[in-house]
Amino acid sequence: MTSVLCRRSRQWRSRQWPRLELLRPYLLVALTPVFVPSLVQGADVRAGRRITIPAEETIPTNLYVAAGEAEISGNIDGDLIVAGGEVSVQGAVENDIMAAGGQIDLMGYVGGDVRMAGGEIDIRGHIEGDLVVAGGTVQILPSGTIGGDVLMAGGELFLEGALERNLKAAGGTVTISGSIQGPVVVRSDQFTIGEQAKLEGSLDYFSPREIEFPESAQIAGPVNFHLTAGMNQRWIGDGLRRMGVALLFVGLMMSLAGGLFGCFVFPKTSTEVVRYTLGNFWKELLRGFVLFFVVPPAFFLLMLSVVGVPVAFLGGLIHLGFGVVAIIYAGVALGAFLMKRLTRAESYVADWKAVLVGLPIMFVVSRIPVIGFIANLMVFLAVLGGIYENFWLAIQRGRQKEAAV
Numbered sequence: 001m002t003s004v005l006c007r008r009s010r011q012w013r014s015r016q017w018p019r020l021e022l023l024r025p026y027l028l029v030a031l032t033p034v035f036v037p038s039l040v041q042g043a044d045v046r047a048g049r050r051i052t053i054p055a056e057e058t059i060p061t062n063l064y065v066a067a068g069e070a071e072i073s074g075n076i077d078g079d080l081i082v083a084g085g086e087v088s089v090q091g092a093v094e095n096d097i098m099a100a101g102g103q104i105d106l107m108g109y110v111g112g113d114v115r116m117a118g119g120e121i122d123i124r125g126h127i128e129g130d131l132v133v134a135g136g137t138v139q140i141l142p143s144g145t146i147g148g149d150v151l152m153a154g155g156e157l158f159l160e161g162a163l164e165r166n167l168k169a170a171g172g173t174v175t176i177s178g179s180i181q182g183p184v185v186v187r188s189d190q191f192t193i194g195e196q197a198k199l200e201g202s203l204d205y206f207s208p209r210e211i212e213f214p215e216s217a218q219i220a221g222p223v224n225f226h227l228t229a230g231m232n233q234r235w236i237g238d239g240l241r242r243m244g245v246a247l248l249f250v251g252l253m254m255s256l257a258g259g260l261f262g263c264f265v266f267p268k269t270s271t272e273v274v275r276y277t278l279g280n281f282w283k284e285l286l287r288g289f290v291l292f293f294v295v296p297p298a299f300f301l302l303m304l305s306v307v308g309v310p311v312a313f314l315g316g317l318i319h320l321g322f323g324v325v326a327i328i329y330a331g332v333a334l335g336a337f338l339m340k341r342l343t344r345a346e347s348y349v350a351d352w353k354a355v356l357v358g359l360p361i362m363f364v365v366s367r368i369p370v371i372g373f374i375a376n377l378m379v380f381l382a383v384l385g386g387i388y389e390n391f392w393l394a395i396q397r398g399r400q401k402e403a404a405v
Contacts, residue, residue, distance in 0.1 A: 055091065113148065123161070140178065183221065193217050258328045259355035270350035274333045277386030278348050284389065288381030291388055295319055326384035330376065331359030333383055
């Protein structure tokens with residue numbers, strides 16, 4: 001009986017391997033950007049409606065979490081990147097935290113920097129590094145301590161904990177009742193100093209009215225009041241623009257890394273996709289348009305049935321991977337097109353030159369209002385259609401090879 005099962009297993013592998021071998025480059029290229037942290041840094045990636053890391057569990061690498069509700073009570077030896085409706089971090093994170101969510105509660109220890117954005121944010125743990133936080137309501141509670149600089153922005157800001165360095169805050173309402181060792185700069189429509197406040201450095205505040213300081217509040221440094229007609233929107237706008245430029249630069253660097261990775265690791269597959277897309281641009285543009293707007297709703301409908309959930313999850317994951325690859329390879333295709341014209345080559349080639357030429361140009365074009373967006377969208381949709389078409393062609397070649405075997 002055992003020999004029969006082994007023989008059947010070998011027969012199945014011999015029939016399926018040709019198809020899997022042909023599809024492997026496309027699946028790896030598609031899923032690499034989705035799991036790029038896992039592949040590059042050995043990260044732990046977890047996603048679901050509710051993700052829980054129990055207190056007794058230790059994650060030895062970086063942890064990436066996407067969930068409706070995330071409760072992290074265990075210890076993380078690397079970075080933590082988490083997004084969810086409700087996020088609770090109770091354990092220790094040795095390095096940095098990046099978090100986004102509707103409600104975020106940070107109660108544990110963080111050995112590095114923290115960057116968070118959300119609707120309601122409570123900080124009651126200890127952060128060794130800097131804190132950059134933006135939200136509707138942000139509270140640093142009495143048990144919260146920050147070892148580095150703090151930058152806060154939001155509708156309502158409450159600081160009751162201890163800051164070992166500087167504070168810059170901008171909000172509709174700003175209340176300081178904790179201790180701050182460094183200088184403080186506040187811009188607010190309504191600024192309040194609490195009775196328990198202890199400021200060891202200077203205080204500069206921009207507000208429509210001068211405030212009264214409680215007798216019990218301790219302010220060691222000089223106090224400078226700057227009269228404004230309201231909260232200084234320009235200061236916030238400048239900060240957001242700087243953050244936006246930084247994020248765009250990081251996105252460009254990640255795209256360049258992904259493009260170089262694909263062209264070096266999968267040169268044949270990359271060139272096939274680029275050549276086919278550019279050779280059948282308008283047809284693949286139409287295909288990409290249909291796939292982009294039809295496939296996601298179809299997966300959503302599948303998830304309404306219990307049987308369709310696994311299929312929708314796997315299909316959605318692959319579709320997301322193809323979409324991320326299409327964003328990167330749109331620049332590669334543009335670079336290959338330009339390099340062919342400049343060098344008068346016989347065919348398109350997806351290599352490092354195409355990556356370094358095409359992606360920065362697409363980045364610059366994207367800054368052009370309306371026209372730049374439309375142009376980049378057209379290239380993206382064409383590449384998305386080309387990726388799918390090459391994927392199905394690989395399946396057909398696998399079937400043909402299987403039939404021949």
